[in-house]
Amino acid sequence: MTQNPRYLTDAAxxxxxxxxxxxxxxxxxxxxxxxxxxxxxxxxxALRVAWDGAAVPDLSEYEHLxxxxxxxxxxxxAELLIDDxxxxxxxxxxxxxxxxxxxxxxxxxxxxxxxxxxDFGELLEAASELGSDREVGLFGELTVVDCLVSAxxxxxxxxxxxxxxxxxxxxxxxxGDLEVKSTLSEKRVHWIGSLGQxxxxxxxxxxxxxxxxxxxxxxALTIADLIAKLRSRLVGGGLTAFxxxxxxxxxxxxxxxxxxxxxRMRSAPLLLPVDEAFPALTQDRVAAAGMPLSRLREIAYxxxxxxxxxxxxxxSALSQLLAIGGTW
Numbered sequence: 001m002t003q004n005p006r007y008l009t010d011a012a013x014x015x016x017x018x019x020x021x022x023x024x025x026x027x028x029x030x031x032x033x034x035x036x037x038x039x040x041x042x043x044x045x046a047l048r049v050a051w052d053g054a055a056v057p058d059l060s061e062y063e064h065l066x067x068x069x070x071x072x073x074x075x076x077x078a079e080l081l082i083d084d085x086x087x088x089x090x091x092x093x094x095x096x097x098x099x100x101x102x103x104x105x106x107x108x109x110x111x112x113x114x115x116x117x118x119d120f121g122e123l124l125e126a127a128s129e130l131g132s133d134r135e136v137g138l139f140g141e142l143t144v145v146d147c148l149v150s151a152x153x154x155x156x157x158x159x160x161x162x163x164x165x166x167x168x169x170x171x172x173x174x175x176g177d178l179e180v181k182s183t184l185s186e187k188r189v190h191w192i193g194s195l196g197q198x199x200x201x202x203x204x205x206x207x208x209x210x211x212x213x214x215x216x217x218x219x220a221l222t223i224a225d226l227i228a229k230l231r232s233r234l235v236g237g238g239l240t241a242f243x244x245x246x247x248x249x250x251x252x253x254x255x256x257x258x259x260x261x262x263x264r265m266r267s268a269p270l271l272l273p274v275d276e277a278f279p280a281l282t283q284d285r286v287a288a289a290g291m292p293l294s295r296l297r298e299i300a301y302x303x304x305x306x307x308x309x310x311x312x313x314x315x316s317a318l319s320q321l322l323a324i325g326g327t328w
Contacts, residue, residue, distance in 0.1 A: 007096055008035075029103030034077075035095070045088045046070075047095055048077040049102055049109050057110050059117075067113060078109040094120045130223075130250055130259065133191075138249055139223050139263055140182030140211045141170055145242075146230055147321040154238035164248035168196050169206065173315050176205030179274070184213055188270065188306040195299050198280035206274040209318070210305050212266040220262035227251065269322055271311045279303060 006028050027033045036046040048070070056067040056078050064087040070079045080098065082088040088095070094116055101112035130138065141163060148157035148171075163170040169177035179197060181190035188210050192198055200206035221229075227246065234242050274280060281301060287293055314322055 006099070027099045027103070029099075031103065033099045033102055044081055044083040044085060045095075046082070047080040047098060048072075051076040051078045052108060054108060054110055057113050059113075062117070065117075080109075080113055091120075130255060134250055135223055135259060135261070136182050136184055136213060136263075137180075138251065139213065139226060140180050140209075141249070142223070142226050142230060143211065144171060144178070144180055144209065144318075144321065146226065146233075148317055149230070149233050150320055151317040154234040155236075155241075158234065158238050158241045158245065161245055164245040168199070169201075173317055175315055176207060177201060178207050178209055178318075180209045180211065182211040182213055184215070186212075186266070187304060188212060189302050189304045191300060191302050192280070193300050195281055195283045195286060195293075195296075198274050198278070199282040199284070200274060207311055207314075208272045208274055208278075208305065210270040210272065212269075213263045214266040215261050216264050217262060218264075220264040222256075222260055222262050223251075224256040224259060225262075265324055268324060270305065271314050271318060271322060272305055272308050273311045278308070 008025060023037045025035045025037075027035065031050055034048045036048055038044050038046065051069050056069060059065045059067050059080075064082055064084045066081045066083070068079050068081070070077050080095075082091060082095075097119070098112045098116045101107040101116060102109060105112075107115075141161065145157055145161050148160055151157075152160065160171050160173060162172050163180075170180045171178035177200070183190055190208075190210060198206070198208065230242065231239065272278065280303070281299065283293060286296070286299075
């Protein structure tokens with residue numbers, strides 16, 4: 001299929017999304033329509049057209065969309081803001097259609113937004129639950145947070161949880177970093193999402209915590225149960241920071257009604273040192289093999305960690321979790 005020359009290619013979009021300072025792309029046509037990529041991982045993307053003086057639409061019913069009039073230099077712009085980059089990627093057909101209506105059909109900003117959102121309503125509806133893999137992964141991370149609250153106290157435990165900040169590794173344990181992998185499989189097989197995920201930070205240890213979960217009843221917990229438990233254990237700034245990170249990790253309280261799976265440990269968690277002997281794909285190893293990193297845009301792989309050597313001197317903060325064994 002031929003790429004519409006009015007639109008950004010996937011490669012160009014990736015470059016704009018990864019840019020540091022605020023950048024903009026002008027969509028060819030009249031009137032001027034710009035896509036403005038706001039800085040930072042959570043900056044979002046705005047579609048702007050010169051404001052015609054009319055009221056902008058009320059988009060309060062949408063979770064990640066808003067419309068307003070903004071001033072940039074001496075120009076007032078009608079702006080459609082998508083505050084979540086992941087939602088923006090999913091909503092790209094909506095953005096292009098709005099731009100087409102404004103420039104090719106000479107529709108006003110307000111009408112273009114209202115009509116297009118009505119056409120694509122189902123696409124922009126918020127999910128009623130986390131995806132299954134994300135639910136399992138987040139449950140594992142929250143289990144570690146719960147363990148760290150007992151070992152370090154609430155404030156330090158929440159500070160140690162770095163994954164929702166966009167860091168490469170899930171936890172900073174002071175003496176090293178921790179990557180948490182959870183699975184419902186009977187085998188210790190985990191997905192690794194990038195070359196950097198198991199790349200140790202220079203001068204710091206890196207561990208992989210393998211957690212095997214299973215669904216059940218009795219003492220098993222839903223993810224909402226575990227979140228409620230943590231909220232009851234945290235106070236003040238620690239609770240506030242936890243709520244922000246929980247939201248960044250993808251959780252919304254409305255999910256409680258639909259996410260009813262109960263989890264418990266299938267086996268004792270396994271802590272593995274990610275060292276020279278660990279079978280990980282990293283940028284250094286791939287480059288050393290002569291592979292052109294600039295051409296490898298995305299790499300994900302699964303790894304079976306059963307039988308690998310465990311960490312002989314685990315961090316004390318994880319002692320309670322590693323001793324859980326096959327019970328919750």
